[in-house]
Amino acid sequence: MDKFFEKTPFIDNVLKGIGQIMLQENRWTGLLFLIGIFMGSWQGGIAVILSTAAGTYTAMKLNYSKSEINAGLYGFSAALVGVALSFVFQTTLLIWILIVAGGALAAVIQHFFIQKKIPVFTFPFIIITWICIFLLHHFTQIPPSEMMTAKIEPADYDDFLTCTNGFGEVIFQGGVLSGIIFFVAVFISSPAAALYGLAGSVLGAYLSHINGEPIDKIHMGLFGFNAVLSAIVFSGFKKTDGIWVLLSVLITVVIDDFLIDKNLLSEVGGVLTFPFVAGTWAVLLIQKALLKQKK
Template identity: 55%
Template sequence: MDILEKKLPFVSEMLKGVGQIMLQDNIWTGLLFLAGIFYDDYKMGFAAILAAAVGTLTARILKYDEGEIAMGLYGFSATLVGVALTFMFRADALIWGAVIVGAALATVLQHMAIKNGIPVFTLPFIVVTWAIVFALHSFTAIPPADPLVDTMVLSEEINNFTASTNGFGEVIFQGSFVAGVIFFIAVFLGNPVAALYGLAGSLFGAWIALFFAEPLKQVHMGLFSFNAVLCSIAFAGTKRKDGLLVMLSSLLAVLIDIYMLKMDWSVLAKAGGVLTFPFVAGTWLTLPVKKVLYRIND
């Protein structure tokens, strides 16, 4: 992959941008993420590539820091915008235009945050997607995307094992068991510790949701786990205190997720749902705790 970085740096930046969705500065991770998306739906796969390219190109045109571009920091929010829009709406010309505009806007917001040292994580994706989805629901009659074939499991049985990997899949709007496994392997290649923490976080998120009597099918689909997966990856490390931070952030993220869903805000439903906001909020609330813990000697 060093050859790819030297010969085709733009492709390398794009793939790392896709990989940064789960905080991995790794070309193979990004490539496997794309493979998992294409497995579930080729339109979302093409949208991911287009959005990652637009985000990376926007960063280059606006002359953002080359090191940040090379790490893929301007690709992950853009990629999520592209996948989200083609997941929610039928992919007609207006949606493809929205993917391009949304990816560029997410990149600009990401740069503003990085420049000011604000750890926004996926917030640019959330803000841009909420705005575009709300506008499309309010001013257009674009129908929702065709329902995907239910390939979540390889049999009719839904079980706790599939819930652990489905949490990975739902981070990028993928519901199949195969995509979830591919995403787990992709993160494992970049950071084995983060992947295993993500697996534990996915199960922990499912357990919390079950404790609050959330619908079993949604729990097994990973809809209450994907924010916990992101929190677990964000705080993954080899120290005991890292495990505490993973548990705290995952707990907060799932509770925020459940609270937002229980409130049943119509404006939120019209804007596309909670997305990864619980992950962002849970991480923000945990970062001050991390500072305190790391000031204490082992």
């Protein structure tokens, strides 16, 4: 299989870009993510392929760093734009055009921040998706997708599966099996990242439950997926890694619950992964401040 990917580096870069959604530079992780997305809807699967390919192709044509392209750094925000738009709206011609254009734009924005050495994670995806959803809701009559209108019974979920549902909701997948596949996909790349992510999902769900958030949405993983990403960022084998994971999850959950409770971002499609980005930025600033004190 390695020879196949050596002959088809573009496919390899696209799969790694999808894997980087959860910070994993691993083609097999990306492939499992793609399978899980297709299980949710074929439109989502096609959308993530198109948007990731658009982001990767744009990076190649603009002569961005080959090592960065090979690592999938221009694919993950693009991938999320594609799956988000196909999840929120019925896939009309305009939506398909925006999926491709949004994927390309995500790569350009990602490159700007990489050049500035600013770790923005999924922020390009957030900005593009917020703008698209706001404009589409206000200036078009495109109906919501079937996934948005489908009713999911709370009985379909339980406390045990809440852990992996947090993984699924990172990529807009509410299916139990998709969540399990996503967890396994991260585990084969980095067991530490997967287990810390699982702990983050549990902690995020527990803290949100204490805060009085709707139990059905907690079981779906809607209050755990940002915590999963925050935990993965700081995962590792040092003793101090656990402290940073705990701090990042706590800050992320506080931001997440606050924004949802105040309904501040409903006009632009919700919080998306912004609590993860904001929480991670906060912890990175704390780490930077402590490092300065030591010097």
